[in-house]
Amino acid sequence: MNIVALVDCNNFYASCERVFNPALRDVPIVVLSNNDGCVVARSAEVKALGIAPGKPVYQIEDLIRKHNIRVFSSNYALYGDLSRRVMQTLAEFSPEIEIYSIDEAFLDFQGFSRRNLTAYGHEICATVKRWTGIPVSIGIAETKTLAKIANRLAKRSPKTKGVLDLSDLRWREKALAVTDVGDVWGIGGRYAKFLRTQGVNTALDLARCEEGWVKKRLSVVGLRTVRELNGIPSISMELAPPVKKQLCVSRSFGRPVTTLAEMEEALATYVSRAAEKLRRQNSAAGSVMVFMMTNRFREGPQYVNSTVIGLPVATDCTQELISYAIKGVKSIFRTGFHFKKAGVVFGDICPVSEVQMDLFDMKDREGSRRLMDAIDTISARMGKGLVRYAAEGFKQPWRTKFEKRSPRYSSCWEELAVVEAVAGCDGCEG
DNA sequence: TCTGGGGTCCTAGGACCC
């Protein structure tokens, strides 16, 4: 029998902030999106206050003051590093693991069925907590979609102590009956609304829908979901991270951009980040799309535009990609607007080894390859951003804000956590 | 003053070809 576990970190970003700062334990915490704009993560205390995810922070200033909520900018260096540690720990417990997102992983438990899976789950929770400081919950079931539901219930019910095994049929129906259709993995806001108009209100209602009808109204994706709810595995484990077909880097600006020069700097910077990602997966991009937009939430003249530049020869070389992107920027930039956000999307991505060459291509590709290797090596050894293109600008006044970021405790020498010895401390051993 | 970022997949419809 197919058995899969979904391990999900509890309030991951908020939990990360607590790992190196015990004073934050039991204190309400929110973590903000880029530019310190919206709430993207909440501790349990904040969820209890009813603050919705995605809430713009300026709309909850009063609540923050009243309940003394601690507010943090996103600290991706910290979260990424702790995520890696959690995943490494999980890999000890199953030969097959799919890292689904920064805070979730599916473990294949096939062949484990004779064990007491609930006890095994508790052992995983305890080990991850001990080794990384991060609390996790685990849902176990025959399919990924059911494991998601099990996980959600495990988080909600204190009785489960963080682990719920739904592989027993008797429990499955009960679990589906208490799960709102909108809380099913794969059913978003639009589908949930539509399904409710059809009298489909719970996961159990959805599981009992006729397959032909589901396929017609929710496409084959919805059909897979329904089958999964009935215990038929229809979404397989992805053991290796898939090569990206599209790579995007976009950011809101810390303050409005009004000049072409600044817009070019910003785009050059984003292209540089995107090109690093591209090289990490050994790919080359065949097209570059750039876009820019004003702030749709503000009064004043609005402008949104984008342009795609097809490359004669696909490349992973930063300076070449920057030059195409700058051409795009020049073609769509207009003065007289306060730009809020811009970005770059690489498309027509193919493996570097399969790049179609051009008979009349005169570029020194071997030379650029060596340059890229050198830059990537320096960045890896000496720190990101140490070497960069002049086109990226120096002061970068438009940069995204992270004004409330905690120290990068685990990935930056200057910001390591400091432990002060206290005389007479009896908690120390040896 | 202040409203995130980065992805995937599927479908419908148009263009184009024979």
Added chain:
DNA sequence: TCTGGGGTCCTAGGACCC
């Protein structure tokens, strides 16, 4: 008055995820 049929490819838009 009359206007085939079937296939492929591409793109835009819509849905979803964290």
